[in-house]
Amino acid sequence: MSLSLPESYQWVDCKFEQHAEEILAIWNHEILHSTALYESEPRQLAMVEAWFQSKQQLNFPVMGVVAPNGELAGFASFGHFRPQPLSHSTVEHSIYIQAQHQGLGLGKRLLTQLIQAARQQNFHALIGVIDAKNTASIVLHQKLGFQHVGSMPQIARKFNRWLDAEFYQLLL
Numbered sequence: 001m002s003l004s005l006p007e008s009y010q011w012v013d014c015k016f017e018q019h020a021e022e023i024l025a026i027w028n029h030e031i032l033h034s035t036a037l038y039e040s041e042p043r044q045l046a047m048v049e050a051w052f053q054s055k056q057q058l059n060f061p062v063m064g065v066v067a068p069n070g071e072l073a074g075f076a077s078f079g080h081f082r083p084q085p086l087s088h089s090t091v092e093h094s095i096y097i098q099a100q101h102q103g104l105g106l107g108k109r110l111l112t113q114l115i116q117a118a119r120q121q122n123f124h125a126l127i128g129v130i131d132a133k134n135t136a137s138i139v140l141h142q143k144l145g146f147q148h149v150g151s152m153p154q155i156a157r158k159f160n161r162w163l164d165a166e167f168y169q170l171l172l
Contacts, residue, residue: 091123126170127168
């Protein structure tokens with residue numbers, strides 16, 4: 001991969017055998033402590049395995065960044081925005097960075113790589129669905145050319161409050 005990373009961080013193509021436990025830990029931390037995922041129950045390893053199998057079957061990337069200490073600092077992927085075949089020219093992405101590695105530009109680098117991968121695979125649009133309170137992610141998407149295309153107020157309830165989702169789109 002071409003984008004440079006902070007010193008001693010390395011790009012990886014995530015593999016189930018190597019990264020599943022770390023991906024599961026990152027997801028479950030976000031589920032339990034943030035609104036990045038509109039879920040309340042921790043995921044299980046079998047879910048990660050099925051997720052990896054789906055990504056591999058559809059030739060969707062699962063890219064990651066490994067920190068100097070060898071841990072997975074963050075990862076990103078995309079998948080079909082909707083399951084219907086007529087929507088398969090549009091993909092929705094997700095990016096997760098461990099809290100101790102945030103603020104280093106890893107999210108921007110991962111999103112830029114996802115944009116490149118989506119273009120290489122000839123997708124038409126890339127969608128980000130972002131919790132309305134996640135201003136850092138919204139600003140990042142705007143800086144990379146994503147346009148706000150819609151809001152869905154109060155679509156989930158977590159931590160005793162209603163959550164609003166914002167939709168951002170980049171035409172590729």
